Amino acid sequence: MMNLFRTLFRKELLDASRDKRSVMAGLYYALGTPVLMCLLFSVLLKQLSASDELLISIDNADAAPALVQYLANNDIRQGEGADAKAIRLAVSTDFQQQLQQGRPATVIIDADRADDQLRTAIQRLERELGRYNSEIATLRLMARGIDPQLMQPIDVQMQDQATPDSRGGTFLGIASLSIILTLFYAAMNLAIDTSAGERERNSLTLLLSQPLSSLQLVLAKIAAIACFSMLGLVVILLVSKFAYGMVPWQQLGFNISLNTDFMLFTLLVGLPLALLSASLQVMVSFVAKSFKEAQTYVTMVLLVPVALSMVTTYNIAPEYLQWLPIAAQQQAMIGFLKGSAIAMPQLLVSSLLTLAIFAACSYASSRLLKSEKVVFGL
Amino acid sequence: MIKVTDLHKKIGQVQALNGLSFAAHNGTITGLLGPNGAGKTTCLRTLFGLLKADSGSAEIDGLNVVSQSRQAKQQLGLFPDPCGLYERLTPREYVQFFAQLNGMAGKDAKDATDEVLSLLKMQDIADRRCQGFSQGQRMKTALAQAIVHKPTNIVLDEPTRGLDVMSTRVLRDLLLMLKQQGHCVLFSSHVMQEVAALCDQVVVIAAGRVVAQGSPAELCLRTGKTNLEDAFISLIGTDEGIAA
Numbered sequence: 119m120m121n122l123f124r125t126l127f128r129k130e131l132l133d134a135s136r137d138k139r140s141v142m143a144g145l146y147y148a149l150g151t152p153v154l155m156c157l158l159f160s161v162l163l164k165q166l167s168a169s170d171e172l173l174i175s176i177d178n179a180d181a182a183p184a185l186v187q188y189l190a191n192n193d194i195r196q197g198e199g200a201d202a203k204a205i206r207l208a209v210s211t212d213f214q215q216q217l218q219q220g221r222p223a224t225v226i227i228d229a230d231r232a233d234d235q236l237r238t239a240i241q242r243l244e245r246e247l248g249r250y251n252s253e254i255a256t257l258r259l260m261a262r263g264i265d266p267q268l269m270q271p272i273d274v275q276m277q278d279q280a281t282p283d284s285r286g287g288t289f290l291g292i293a294s295l296s297i298i299l300t301l302f303y304a305a306m307n308l309a310i311d312t313s314a315g316e317r318e319r320n321s322l323t324l325l326l327s328q329p330l331s332s333l334q335l336v337l338a339k340i341a342a343i344a345c346f347s348m349l350g351l352v353v354i355l356l357v358s359k360f361a362y363g364m365v366p367w368q369q370l371g372f373n374i375s376l377n378t379d380f381m382l383f384t385l386l387v388g389l390p391l392a393l394l395s396a397s398l399q400v401m402v403s404f405v406a407k408s409f410k411e412a413q414t415y416v417t418m419v420l421l422v423p424v425a426l427s428m429v430t431t432y433n434i435a436p437e438y439l440q441w442l443p444i445a446a447q448q449q450a451m452i453g454f455l456k457g458s459a460i461a462m463p464q465l466l467v468s469s470l471l472t473l474a475i476f477a478a479c480s481y482a483s484s485r486l487l488k489s490e491k492v493v494f495g496l
Numbered sequence: 497m498i499k500v501t502d503l504h505k506k507i508g509q510v511q512a513l514n515g516l517s518f519a520a521h522n523g524t525i526t527g528l529l530g531p532n533g534a535g536k537t538t539c540l541r542t543l544f545g546l547l548k549a550d551s552g553s554a555e556i557d558g559l560n561v562v563s564q565s566r567q568a569k570q571q572l573g574l575f576p577d578p579c580g581l582y583e584r585l586t587p588r589e590y591v592q593f594f595a596q597l598n599g600m601a602g603k604d605a606k607d608a609t610d611e612v613l614s615l616l617k618m619q620d621i622a623d624r625r626c627q628g629f630s631q632g633q634r635m636k637t638a639l640a641q642a643i644v645h646k647p648t649n650i651v652l653d654e655p656t657r658g659l660d661v662m663s664t665r666v667l668r669d670l671l672l673m674l675k676q677q678g679h680c681v682l683f684s685s686h687v688m689q690e691v692a693a694l695c696d697q698v699v700v701i702a703a704g705r706v707v708a709q710g711s712p713a714e715l716c717l718r719t720g721k722t723n724l725e726d727a728f729i730s731l732i733g734t735d736e737g738i739a740a
Contacts, residue, residue: 121596121601122596122597125593125596125597126597129582129585129589129593132584132585132589133582133584133585136584136585136625137584319580319581319582319583320576320578320579320580321580321581321582322580323541323544323546323576323580324574324576324580324641325580325597326544326545326546327544327545327546327569327572327574327576328569328594328597328598329565329566329567329569329570329597329598329599330566330597331566490546490547490548493546494546
């Protein structure tokens with residue numbers, strides 16, 4: 119039993135390792151993605167920490183000199199040109215008069231709220247206007263001999279628990295997403311080649327005519343592919359370590375550093391996922407009737423792990439998703455990087471689920487190989 | 497010894513095997529002769545357990561290919577059509593892999609591989625990857641794979657296709673040697689010369705059933721013809737799909 123498996127496994131490894139194109143196609147992802155992410159993060163960080171000055175156009179500024187001065191003190195100024203945001207603050211003509219009479223004086227913010235690039239700028243302008251509002255209100259109350267604290271029935275105090283490392287949530291999400299998806303992309307070409315490819319090259323029928331069980335054959339294939347997935351994982355972890363080391367994290371006050379402990383942890387939680395990835399892609403490739411069809415189907419199926427990983431990254435996953443494969447493992451990786459507690463029950467359940475799916479896919483593939491339709495691609 | 501009894505198999509709308517029965521004995525070369533689409537390949541695939549017969553049975557050395565499939569397959573060497581080579585492996589790796597699959601341990605498999613590679617005079621290409629091999633080199637590699645584990649029964653599907661004269665002679669000598677050693681050799685073909693020159697027994701198949709069985713001389717005698725080709729045409733009643 120074991121001898122046969124070893125023979126099959128060795129042949130799969132040898133055959134796959136000589137398929138340079140497929141192996142490299144998988145590794146390009148592992149090599150390229152961290153570099154790409156590193157560039158992306160650098161650009162994002164630059165944008166986030168860009169100069170604090172906010173330039174907008176202010177209509178009728180002469181009518182509200184105090185307000186304009188207040189905004190200027192907070193780096194919001196009248197400005198034009200490329201740096202100016204498409205936000206117009208219109209001061210009403212009777213602004214001064216209304217203010218003097220203690221009646222609401224109108225200012226209009228004219229901007230496109232749906233424009234993502236303007237959103238934070240608009241919020242900042244609103245916040246400053248709100249502060250100006252309450253400052254004037256406080257002065258008015260004091261002038262009438264009323265304690266301004268009456269206007270503040272609740273004193274909200276925020277005690278920020280965030281450690282510097284935990285602030286980079288989205289960055290950590292994206293980084294861990296790119297790492298986890300390697301397990302799927304590094305396996306893709308090899309999985310298709312060893313199943314649909316083997317059938318198209320007519321060696322599958324010869325193999326199945328030998329004294330072996332189709333389950334042994336399938337497991338040997340899956341084990342070999344999983345080895346290459348894990349190789350991809352090792353590569354992306356090493357490249358990520360260096361690439362993320364070059365991102366100027368300090369600008370945001372946190373840091374993503376992939377230490378050896380994290381790498382070992384990721385390899386451990388990644389192993390069941392590598393088996394799932396290989397078994398799933400082999401099964402899908404066998405279901406397809408040809409090599410090309412397999413490529414299409416596998417690409418479609420890979421949207422599922424991508425989706426699971428995405429919702430985790432952007433933290434929009436409903437509670438039950440956190441128990442599912444990929445999502446839970448990624449959550450654990452993020453937790454590990456943040457230095458916060460890892461949700462062990464979720465991780466254990468999802469790892470068991472991952473192995474269960476691996477077992478189910480392997481068994482299904484071995485059943486498929488007993489079907490004449492599948493073996494001869496009818 | 498290979499024995500098939502009353503095999504029926506329908507593939508799609510086609511009744512590929514329709515009550516096929518014959519036996520191929522040890523120490524004999526048996527030729528499966530039939531026009532294209534007669535059911536030769538279907539019959540062989542059923543023998544390897546790749547196709548399941550709708551009814552009837554196939555036995556190898558008395559072992560049923562369905563219920564005792566693993567033991568039965570161990571007694572079987574296969575030369576399939578197409579060859580099913582691994583382009584990225586060398587003949588040595590390829591042949592050794594199949595030796596191990598058939599239960600030979602590392603050292604034995606290695607020795608057996610060396611032996612069969614020199615038997616087929618393949619040393620010069622033994623460590624080159626199969627990619628880019630000529631048809632003859634492919635056939636030899638496949639043949640080495642089929643006999644490396646010294647199975648009692650050797651089944652060859654159209655073994656002479658694409659071989660040049662030299663290779664055909666090598667193959668012929670090899671089959672005769674296997675026969676001498678007491679193996680049961682079964683091959684399918686539609687090339688008359690090959691069958692006439694080699695076979696002790698000819699099983700003529702048409703439309704999924706055996707229409708005649710006997711030595712080439714017997715078949716000629718039975719039909720009153722002087723050569724096997726005429727005898728064959730007279731037996732199946734048409735000259736469709738026959739290579740001279």
